[in-house]
Amino acid sequence: MSSGDNRPVALPANQPKQFYRGGASIAALRGEPAAEYGPEDWVASTTTLFGRDEAGLSRLPDGRLLRDAVRADPVAWLGERHVAEFGADTALLVKLLDAGQRLPVHCHPSNEFAARHLGCRHGKTEAWIVVGTTGDDPTVYIGFREDVSPELVADWVSTQDSEAMLAALNPVRVSPGDAVFVPAGLPHAIGEGVFIVELQQPTDFSITLEWKGFLNDADAGHLGLGFDTALGCVDRHGRAGSLDELIRRTGDRADAxxxxxxxxxxxxxxxxxxxxxxxxxxxxxxxxxxxxxxxxxxxxxxxxxxxxxxxxxxxxxxxxxxxxxxxxxxxxxxxx
Missing domain, CATH: 2.60.120.10 (Jelly Rolls)
Known part of the structure; x- marks a missing residue:
């Protein structure tokens, strides 16, 4: 570990190009020019975009990839207890995410699904900390309203019935200070005008149920697994009665x-x-x-x-x- 590695390090923006619009709120926060397709800023990232070698990785001011610096001296970066459990793996990805349009309905695999089908210890449980909103109706969509059969989900995906998929989810209006926990498997979407700090497990695994109009083709939506397998990770249980377990409203709190x-x-x-x-x-x-x-x-x-x-x-x-x-x-x- 170099002498500079035992101090906090300021990082520049790291905005790998995405398929959806956004980025104005990130630019406003940072005081920098906006990139139309820079809706995500991957902060202190040791994770790459799915299928890519380096895109998404953060660099330290001295030019080293943070991933490589951590691997070179994991205990100094992460601490002994963390390394004993996770090795030279930060086990964390943080993003600034500014939805300049509604994101598609999608979900992420669990640890168990990722280990079985993707050869990875981590799935992708995530959480959204709302730090800003624009527009008249800042909304996120979390979990199905009612239990849904696997046959119905497969039909929605095969016919790309966007209206039905979105209508099946629970809409939740959000404001700054709200925090939403999104367990792996839970189908969800983020509405236009919602700006979040996102914490997630360190992968880029997404099963995109609503790919038409967002991705180039269906093959980009199932991580190379085929939808017959990929849809096995979808949590099809109704969540209408348990949303409060996933949402914290903290905007009025100013504790230390x-x-x-x-x-x-x-x-x-x-x-x-x-x-x-x-x-x-x-x-x-x-x-x-x-x-x-x-x-x-x-x-x-x-x-x-x-x-x-x-x-x-x-x-x-x-x-x-x-x-x-x-x-x-x-x-x-x-x-x-």
């Missing part, structure tokens, strides 16, 4: 630290919103920090609205000073 996701997310990732007025002490941890408002310093590193920072475990206890609001994202909780 607000737990945004709670214990159900801890096996996958953790997120807190920090409200700093003066000084806050942060325990040692690999972490990704996204500054939403204000300015300050972290271990001597200047911060401003739009700063994105990766913090190695070896940085030790950090002091965050200034007058700011930030989201701190961390890997799964490892007991012991």
């Amino acid at each position: 630290s607000v737990d945004l996701l709670g214990p159900q997310a801890a096996p996958f990732f953790r997120a807190d919103r920090l409200h700093v007025a003066g000084r806050a002490e942060l325990e040692p941890s690999f972490a990704v920090l996204v500054v939403l408002e204000g300015a300050g310093e972290l271990g001597g590193l200047p911060l401003r609205r739009g700063s994105t920072v990766v913090v190695p475990h070896a940085a030790g206890e950090q002091v965050l000073t200034g007058d700011l609001v930030a989201v701190r994202c961390r890997p799964p909780l490892v007991e012991g």
Whole structure:
């Protein structure tokens, strides 16, 4: 580990081209020009786009890929307990995601499905922390309203009945401060005008049920598995009566630290919103920090609205000073 690796590091934008529009809110947060098809900023990413060699990976200011720096000295970056459980794997991907149009109905595989069919330890459970909205009806869609048969899901996909798929989901109006936990398998979509900090397991595995009008063809929607196999990962249970278990409304809370996701997310990732007025002490941890408002310093590193920072475990206890609001994202909780 080089001498610079034991301090917080500011990272530039990392926006691999996507199939959908967006990016204006990311640009406004960072104070940089917008890219029409740059709706995702992959922060401190050691994950590539599906099927790609390097696209999606973050680079440190010295030119090294963060992935390679972590592999070279995993304990310094991640800590002994984390490495004992996950090896040289951050077990975390953080994104800024700005939906300039509605995203298609899709879902993600579980750990078990990914291990069986994709040769990967991680599936893709995720969570959305809403940090901004535009338009009159900022909405996300989470899980089917009622139980749905596998035959009906397969029919929707084969006929590309977008209207039926979207109508079958639970619409949820969102505002800044809302946090939504999205377990693997749960079909979902993000509506136009919703700007989030997204935490997820470190893969780019998506089963795109509604591919027409979004992807080039059906083959791009099933991860090379074929839909007969891929649709086996879809959670077809009705969620209308249990949405409250997945959503936290925290916009009115200004505690020094607000737990945004709670214990159900801890096996996958953790997120807190920090409200700093003066000084806050942060325990040692690999972490990704996204500054939403204000300015300050972290271990001597200047911060401003739009700063994105990766913090190695070896940085030790950090002091965050200034007058700011930030989201701190961390890997799964490892007991012991």
